[in-house]
Amino acid sequence: MVKVPNRRQDSRQGSDTPKLEDVAARAGVSTATVSRCLNNPAVVSDATRKKVLDAVRAMGYAPNFGAQALAARRTNTFGAIVPTMENAIFARGLQAFQEALRQQGITLLVASSSYSPELEEQQIHSLVARGADALLLIGHDRPPKCYSFLQKRQVPYVIAWVYDGDEGRVSIGFDNRKAMKSLADAVLDRGHRRLALITADRRNNDRARQRSQGLVDAMTARGLDPETLAVVETAYSIANGAQALEQLMHTTPRPTAVMCGNDVLAAGALTQARKMGLDVPGDLSITGFDDIEIAEIVTPALTTVHVPHRNMGKGAASLLFAMRAGEDPGPSVELEATVILRDSLGPAPDRAP
Amino acid sequence: MVKVPNRRQDSRQGSDTPKLEDVAARAGVSTATVSRCLNNPAVVSDATRKKVLDAVRAMGYAPNFGAQALAARRTNTFGAIVPTMENAIFARGLQAFQEALRQQGITLLVASSSYSPELEEQQIHSLVARGADALLLIGHDRPPKCYSFLQKRQVPYVIAWVYDGDEGRVSIGFDNRKAMKSLADAVLDRGHRRLALITADRRNNDRARQRSQGLVDAMTARGLDPETLAVVETAYSIANGAQALEQLMHTTPRPTAVMCGNDVLAAGALTQARKMGLDVPGDLSITGFDDIEIAEIVTPALTTVHVPHRNMGKGAASLLFAMRAGEDPGPSVELEATVILRDSLGPAPDRAP
DNA sequence: AAGACAAATGTAAGCGCTTACAGTCGCTCA
DNA sequence: TGAGCGACTGTAAGCGCTTACATTTGTCTT
Numbered sequence: 032m033v034k035v036p037n038r039r040q041d042s043r044q045g046s047d048t049p050k051l052e053d054v055a056a057r058a059g060v061s062t063a064t065v066s067r068c069l070n071n072p073a074v075v076s077d078a079t080r081k082k083v084l085d086a087v088r089a090m091g092y093a094p095n096f097g098a099q100a101l102a103a104r105r106t107n108t109f110g111a112i113v114p115t116m117e118n119a120i121f122a123r124g125l126q127a128f129q130e131a132l133r134q135q136g137i138t139l140l141v142a143s144s145s146y147s148p149e150l151e152e153q154q155i156h157s158l159v160a161r162g163a164d165a166l167l168l169i170g171h172d173r174p175p176k177c178y179s180f181l182q183k184r185q186v187p188y189v190i191a192w193v194y195d196g197d198e199g200r201v202s203i204g205f206d207n208r209k210a211m212k213s214l215a216d217a218v219l220d221r222g223h224r225r226l227a228l229i230t231a232d233r234r235n236n237d238r239a240r241q242r243s244q245g246l247v248d249a250m251t252a253r254g255l256d257p258e259t260l261a262v263v264e265t266a267y268s269i270a271n272g273a274q275a276l277e278q279l280m281h282t283t284p285r286p287t288a289v290m291c292g293n294d295v296l297a298a299g300a301l302t303q304a305r306k307m308g309l310d311v312p313g314d315l316s317i318t319g320f321d322d323i324e325i326a327e328i329v330t331p332a333l334t335t336v337h338v339p340h341r342n343m344g345k346g347a348a349s350l351l352f353a354m355r356a357g358e359d360p361g362p363s364v365e366l367e368a369t370v371i372l373r374d375s376l377g378p379a380p381d382r383a384p
Numbered sequence: 385m386v387k388v389p390n391r392r393q394d395s396r397q398g399s400d401t402p403k404l405e406d407v408a409a410r411a412g413v414s415t416a417t418v419s420r421c422l423n424n425p426a427v428v429s430d431a432t433r434k435k436v437l438d439a440v441r442a443m444g445y446a447p448n449f450g451a452q453a454l455a456a457r458r459t460n461t462f463g464a465i466v467p468t469m470e471n472a473i474f475a476r477g478l479q480a481f482q483e484a485l486r487q488q489g490i491t492l493l494v495a496s497s498s499y500s501p502e503l504e505e506q507q508i509h510s511l512v513a514r515g516a517d518a519l520l521l522i523g524h525d526r527p528p529k530c531y532s533f534l535q536k537r538q539v540p541y542v543i544a545w546v547y548d549g550d551e552g553r554v555s556i557g558f559d560n561r562k563a564m565k566s567l568a569d570a571v572l573d574r575g576h577r578r579l580a581l582i583t584a585d586r587r588n589n590d591r592a593r594q595r596s597q598g599l600v601d602a603m604t605a606r607g608l609d610p611e612t613l614a615v616v617e618t619a620y621s622i623a624n625g626a627q628a629l630e631q632l633m634h635t636t637p638r639p640t641a642v643m644c645g646n647d648v649l650a651a652g653a654l655t656q657a658r659k660m661g662l663d664v665p666g667d668l669s670i671t672g673f674d675d676i677e678i679a680e681i682v683t684p685a686l687t688t689v690h691v692p693h694r695n696m697g698k699g700a701a702s703l704l705f706a707m708r709a710g711e712d713p714g715p716s717v718e719l720e721a722t723v724i725l726r727d728s729l730g731p732a733p734d735r736a737p
Numbered sequence: 738a739a740g741a742c743a744a745a746t747g748t749a750a751g752c753g754c755t756t757a758c759a760g761t762c763g764c765t766c767a
Numbered sequence: 768t769g770a771g772c773g774a775c776t777g778t779a780a781g782c783g784c785t786t787a788c789a790t791t792t793g794t795c796t797t
Contacts, residue, residue, distance in 0.1 A: 048537065093509065093512075093513040094513065095454070095515075096450070096453065096459075096513055096514045096515045097449070097450045097451070097452070097453030097454035097459070097515060098450070098454045099450070100449065100450030100453070101448070101450035101451045101454050106449075106450070108514075116469065116475055116478070116479065117472065117475050117476065117479055118472065118475075118677075119470065119471065119472070122469055122470050122471075122475075123470065125469070126469065126470055126496075129496075138493075138510065138514060140491075140493065141494055143479075143482075156446065157491065159446075160446040160447065160449055161449045161461075161491060162448075162449045162450060184401065269677050269680070269681060298681050299681070301681070302680070302681045305683070324471075324622050325651075325678055325681070327622070327655070328622060328651050328652070328654070328655045328678070328682055329681055329682065329683070330658070330682070330683040
């Protein structure tokens with residue numbers, strides 16, 4: 032009933048950002064044509080396209096993100112939620128993911144959950160609210176409501192860092208259980224019988240759980256009682272790895288080999304072992320998992336499992352592209368993780384008490 | 385002239401995302417009131433607010449990001465561009481930055497430039513185009529056009545990781561030159577006279593340049609000729625650090641102390657030294673810079689400079705809040721960086737040839 | 738040369754919010 | 768008692784883009 036013209040910042044103060052309309056005016060075409068030149072150049076004639084692109088360049092035009100997202104109902108943004116960015120575990124994979132996205136003109140939104148399910152759920156909502164067209168998630172473990180939310184919002188996602196043909200979700204990764212079993216086999220082959228495991232909290236972490244299970248598999252296969260395995264659960268950090276090792280060294284009988292859920296814990300364990308005057312691998316063998324850079328530079332270098340970080344990142348991107356385009360991404364992808372033997376693993380010390 | 389009703393996806397297929405209007409209808413108020421409840425609750429009566437928030441919760445409403453950004457001309461998103469995420473150097477600072485932002489309901493958009501000025505410029509454009517309300521940048525070195533662009537677009541930014549009262553920009557960080565001089569003093573105090581430096585490319589990196597300069601300062605102050613300083617420039621990576629050390633060990637006279645531009649290079653140098661059968665610090669002292677986690681776990685532990693990562697991140701956030709609110713952020717902030725003495729630095733070996 | 742069709746471009750209706758401005762509704766106070 | 772006021776709430780105009788559909792123009796056919 033009431034007509035109120037609505038002008039906000041009429042007094043431009045130099046902060047002028049050209050808009051589509053301005054470009055159109057300068058190029059002498061309609062806004063639709065400019066938009067098409069930018070988003071679907073093929074349908075515009077060569078002459079017009081040149082004219083328009085010249086104007087775009089001359090004016091330094093860049094589309095307004097909000098407007099574009101609103102009108103197109105698409106943001107060209109993918110999101111990734113990783114447990115942590117503070118150590119290198121996920122960095123390489125993320126880097127590869129991002130590089131693959133860039134090639135398709137897609138921006139990456141990263142969030143970290145600090146291994147907290149609540150925080151992760153919040154981050155999922157946040158990224159979706161910010162218009163992420165697709166999501167990269169680590170591992171399967173999360174409340175069902177997270178999945179139903181993504182389902183309801185029709186946001187495609189892929190689970191990375193694990194391969195599990197059984198879960199009804201598209202995933203790309205490796206078999207954590209199998210990989211850890213291989214590593215444990217290498218340890219057992221060297222005569223170790225009193226083993227210990229330093230792992231992350233396994234409650235909300237299927238990777239940790241599967242790795243732990245792989246170790247149990249290996250022991251069982253050799254007729255060892257998994258009950259004899261000493262386990263310490265702790266958060267991923269060098270300091271915690273150190274502390275866990277100290278704790279384990281006070282148990283009886285002392286383990287001769289300590290397997291760690293990842294290289295960060297292993298690095299801490301290694302440092303602590305040295306601090307306690309233990310010779311690694313003479314007195315004690317230590318293994319890691321992931322094969323991040325520090326695995327190679329600690330003394331002695333860590334025996335570990337090399338994880339295909341970069342391929343997971345790249346592959347995840349491909350899967351998401353397909354899904355966003357409405358195509359069938361195909362089945363989950365299994366990549367190889369290989370045992371890397373380095374100096375921190377040696378033969379079991381003599382059995383003398 | 386032509387009236388064309390424009391209905392897109394009329395056939396809703398379960399992917400219904402409630403909109404403001406739906407919430408308003410359910411709560412029996414206007415969309416304006418709902419919007420106010422969410423953005424400026426103080427102006428709404430208690431009863432109405434409760435009614436609305438209940439409806440919001442019941443429907444699982446979340447605002448559409450694009451629409452909100454478009455209408456409010458504000459995205460509640462800050463951007464950060466760091467040279468790299470692949471090593472821990474910037475991770476901690478970024479983490480702190482992000483934590484501070486979260487408390488204000490702001491999302492962080494991270495991009496990495498891989499130490500490439502071109503890429504960084506592109507990232508700046510990209511983040512601004514995506515509506516970043518403010519930016520965190522590392523170091524002063526970048527083409528003037530980057531600054532004029534930000535100026536023109538009225539995007540507030542702060543420079544972190546360096547403190548330089550002279551540059552006419554708000555910055556938060558420490559004096560790289562002074563810090564490196566202190567560390568170099570510690571080295572010289574131990575009798576070292578043949579020094580070497582492994583540094584990142586100094587052309588587009590003021591931190592590297594200043595650190596290098598700090599070393600020269602220390603030498604000059606003791607009457608040493610800076611020309612005798614052997615320098616290797618290389619990209620930040622463990623492998624490159626190793627390679628640089630090897631190269632330096634083939635120069636005559638051999639340095640007795642190798643100072644590295646950061647801990648990553650130092651870790652590589654350390655590994656290489658050991659591989660070459662050198663005793664550190666007996667034959668050779670090595671120092672790092674940054675005090676990231678690996679500094680403590682390598683053998684021997686690295687003497688380095690502790691950088692106030694977290695405080696820089698947190699402080700940068702505060703400065704940007706002020707700037708976005710149109711307040712005066714005050715002058716640049718100088719934080720302390722302190723020398724951390726560990727085992728990799730020892731007295732110079734005997735002068736015997 | 739007229740009709741058929743394809744290619745290129747223009748027109749204008751929203752996308753889902755925020756917010757300026759305009760009511761509306763008690764109350765207070767002279 | 769009624770003007771004045773403050774506290775809320777409603778109305779509706781965009782924000783800058785994309786895109787369905789309409790229109791124009793050009794190219795063939797027959």
